Amino acid sequence: MAHDDELRRLDSYWRAANYLSVGQIYLLDNPLLREPLKRRHIKPRLLGHWGTTPGLNFCYAHLNRVIRARDLDMIYVMGPGHGGPAAVANAWLEGTYSEVYPDVSFDERGMRRLFRQFSFPGGVPSHVAPETPGSIHEGGELGYSLAHAFGAVFDNPDLVVACVVGDGEAETGPLAASWHSNKFLDPVRDGAVLPILHLNGYKIANPTVLARIPEEELVQLLDGYGYHPLLVAGDEPASMHRKMAAALDQALDEIADIQRAAREHGATERRRWPLIVLRSPKGWTGPVEVDGKPVENTWRSHQVPLAGVCDDPAHLEQLERWLRSYRPEELFDDDGRPVAELRESAPAGERRMSANPHANGGLLLKPLVLPDFRDYAVQTGKPGTTTAEPTRVLGTFLRDVIRANPTNFRIMGADETQSNRLGDVFEATDRVFAAERLPTDEHQAAHGRVMEVLSEHLCQGWLEGYLLTGRHGLFNSYEAFVHIVDAMFNQHAKWLKVTRHLPWRRPIASLNYLLSSHVWRQDHNGFTHQDPGFLDVVMNKKPEIVRVYLPPDANTLLSVGDHCLRSRDYVNVVVAGKQPALNWLTMDEAVAHATRGIGIWEWASSDGGADPDVVMACAGDVPTLETLAAVDELRQTFPELRVRVVNVVDLMRLLPPSEHPHGLPDAEFDALFTTDKPIIFAFHGYPYLIHRLAYRRNGHANLHVRGYKEEGTTTTPFDMAILNDLDRFHLVMDVIDRVPSLGGRVAHVRQRMADRRLALRAHTREHGEDAPEIREWTWSY
Known part of the structure; x- marks a missing residue:
């Protein structure tokens, strides 16, 4: 249990993060308010999102306490879309931001640059972007945070991912399905996800669903998903700090107990994982009222609560009172550095969530051990006279990839691995399923290398989280239905495009799609299963990021598959048939042809x-x-x-x-x-x-x-x-x-x-x- 002095330091850290967050939205200069706030100190364009930020800062401060107390290996996923001010503020407070970007120094000059760059031409976005140290989750599009979090902990037994799910995000289809990820988590070989459902009540202009249903109904919903909800609610900071500290301690004790029972005592029953429901005001600690209208705890705090500071002296005065309410003179020394007490509140080195290597997965990436794909060659004879099922041939290769890489390679698919003729992989592994298993089930186990669920969003999100934390994988799908993840593909491709120009972001394994059951073979499926247009979507992305391969036969598919699994920082799309098809090329010819790409x-x-x-x-x-x-x-x-x-x-x-x-x-x-x-x-x-x-x-x-x-x-x-x-x-x-x-x-x-x-x-x-x-x-x- 946190004692009073720890809670006081938590509050100081939270106030510092809130101050830095408000400064990013508003200030061009005068970062420490060393003089009265003037119009010239304010950005000409006010952009950013305040409403979700104080809650994200609140969680971050509390997570830092438990990381230090328990020596946790933890990363932080911020689901609320535009929580960028919080992510940047905490990375700077921990010192990581200045290490990664030395020009944003750990002092007043650096604070000025930190404020100026936010949502400013040539600066950084208002959401949690690739440029932000500690992030594996692009915050510009909602719905994928929990899937990313679970993907990160698969095969990472010592990792805990704290995932804040915004109540607006919780209304999306992908997030609604993501709650079921706990049925695919093995407490022996995987890490743990601690979801924090943040109910601040509002989206851009509307109330949120989960914040407006009775608490009993909400608890029943989460309980039905297989979680043990721990409730933290209120608006008085001192009381909320005590409640949150207690809830976090309880949640982490429960996680440790689940893992200990499974790892040390062989417990096999599925337990309910803890989940925290944090109910706090939207725009907490910000302006309560502006121009006679309520702002805090309403939708009006979503973006920029004081939008008229450039033109209205009253708004400018109110902004100064708001900033000074955090008492910056207590938080930063004469040089503008966080005071020693704040610096000591952050974890050290790689235990900082903003510096954890799992959030820069290329640092941890190990090359796959790949068998020689030539050993799986189809003997062709005269061109166009023998047949093979290309994806079935690839499946034998993937089977041995799994055997050679038992902890860092997974196959994701929407219940289609067998249908896409990759069934030979089940000679080496099972499907992951931690819910009830029956004697009639085949290839179902608590742990496995194949993950199947009838949600393409989950498959994509899990794989992205897996790749971003330094592992390898393949997503196989019916060609027509991969369109379901068009937007997720877009976001991942954009992430890769940005990270290519960030020297501190190390290359990660490519996102590999295998599309089969394609448009030209619809023996028992109809018009709904016919759409090759994912290729058009892919071709819209930056050319250095995307690759599209159309191997004409089994041997060429083997060569292409090996190449894709070895590649880094790409999105590779491979379209291949699963039905018996003529073989055209010997293996040597296929290698030469695939290498040329055209001929x-x-x-x-x-x-x-x-x-x-x-x-x-x-x-x-x-x-x-x-x-x-x-x-x-x-x-x-x-x-x-x-x-x-x-x-x-x-x-x-x-x-x-x-x-x-x-x-x-x-x-x-x-x-x-x-x-x-x-x-x-x-x-x-x-x-x-x-x-x-x-x-x-x-x-x-x-x-x-x-x-x-x-x-x-x-x-x-x-x-x-x-x-x-x-x-x-x-x-x-x-x-x-x-x-x-x-x-x-x-x-x-x-x-x-x-x-x-x-x-x-x-x-x-x-x-x-x-x-x-x-x-x-x-x-x-």
């Missing part, structure tokens, strides 16, 4: 190394199949036609080097595609993406792209291609329409191609499957 398939081409009449390009497994089948038809029908086949694995190769590190120089692009010959490009996704990537190329006017046109249903693979004009016969017709040198025979051939399309489509309607000539087709040459 001529000479064995499939008939241009003899000379200038072609037409370029047949393809990206994706089914587009590659249909292109090769079209080329086969062309070579038989028009043997004099010079055809060049170009396959694209790395979509970024289509960009110029000025736009992406993988981009092809114009001379190389022109050598592959020519500048004056028709290019028929069969693409896995929406056609306009290829045009978008290649619009500045010399031959763009000759480029004709076939791809997904939002046509489809539950149907056969070939019928899907027909519906979207990607089938082999339509590709032949495209060549006929664009190569005038073919002569007078083309009308007859074109009609024959159209008739074959109709006949084969009719066959699917009568027999429920593709015709043997389609199902059994193999490469002829």
Whole structure:
């Protein structure tokens, strides 16, 4: 139990953090109020969020006490969106900010810079951003804090993550699902998350749901989620300090007891983890009333409570009273440094939450021990004559990755690991599930390397937290439903973009997506399962961050998969089929092709190394199949036609080097595609993406792209291609329409191609499957 002197020091630390937070929102100069506050001391644009900040500072001060008392390894996740002033203030108070940014020194001059930079051109954002030491959570978008917190503690048995969940954030779908993360936590091998549900009652302009339901109902809700709620409520600081200190001590005692029972005594029953409900006024300790209207404990305190200080002398005077209410003369010495008592209140070294290495995961990152992917090669023989299930082949490789990395690699997926043909991983591990398990369950255990839950948000959030704290992983998903995490992908990509320019942030393992059950194979799923548009979303991000791979066969997928698992600071998107598909390349050929990212398939081409009449390009497994089948038809029908086949694995190769590190120089692009010959490009996704990537190329006017046109249903693979004009016969017709040198025979051939399309489509309607000539087709040459 904290004694009175500790509580007094806690209050001083809290006042200092609040003072620094208000200063960031308002002050351009005069950081210690050494003279009466004037208009010239105020920022011209007042930006920031005060309402949630004092509660975040309150928690931070109390967490520092228990870290010191218990020697805890702890990081802090601030869920409330724009809690940036609190994160920056505490990092500076602990001395970490000045260590990371020496120009923001630990004195009055540094305090002035700290205030000036906040939400100021060339400065730092108003939310908890990558620039903030101690953060693994981008605060600009709500809903993901708890998933990030749990992801951080998986396989981190000594780590505690204190996660403040704002009551506005608690209304989001991802956060509502995140409460269930405790059913995936192993008290033996994982650390602990201490959620702090902060109820301050309001969002931007509305009350929050959880703050307005009866306390009994709230407790029942949290109890139903599997937590033991500890309630802290009030507005009088002295009383609140005592309550919070007691609640934290109880919560940490309960966590220690759960872990001790599991680790030392083998307890297997699932226990209720503690959770603190902190109910405090929004804008606590700020202006109670402004212009006759209530502010503290209302929505009006959400952002800038005194918005008229630049123009209204009364507001300026009220701001000065507010700042002086924290008694800064007691908190900072003549040089502007926090007084010794405050400095001693912070933990030391890496025990500071702002300096904990888990919040800069690259410091802890260890390379994966990877088996040689070549050992898993599919024996191909003649190209296009044998088959394999690409993701099943990858699954055997991932199985052994798991075996070789039992504590720092996990696979996340929305109940689709088996469906996506990665089931061989279950020879090496189980699925994690800490709730009730039945004898009929398969591959379910309290600990495992595969995490499945029917929430893509949770899968993404867990993996992000896992990666940001220095581990590795893979997210496998049905292609159409990865869109659910579009916004989360955006935030992570932005995080990586910013951290690349922060020397103190060390590189982390890449976020790897494996998208299968894709648009072109919908044997039992319908139109709802057809959407390749995640590629378009990915391509909107900074080029140095994103990579998109479309391996055409199993061996190329192995090479690409190995590369992605070794990479750092990227988002890698790999699209691969799970159904039996033709093998095109030997392993050596696949490695060379994947390394190039794009290349001529000479064995499939008939241009003899000379200038072609037409370029047949393809990206994706089914587009590659249909292109090769079209080329086969062309070579038989028009043997004099010079055809060049170009396959694209790395979509970024289509960009110029000025736009992406993988981009092809114009001379190389022109050598592959020519500048004056028709290019028929069969693409896995929406056609306009290829045009978008290649619009500045010399031959763009000759480029004709076939791809997904939002046509489809539950149907056969070939019928899907027909519906979207990607089938082999339509590709032949495209060549006929664009190569005038073919002569007078083309009308007859074109009609024959159209008739074959109709006949084969009719066959699917009568027999429920593709015709043997389609199902059994193999490469002829």
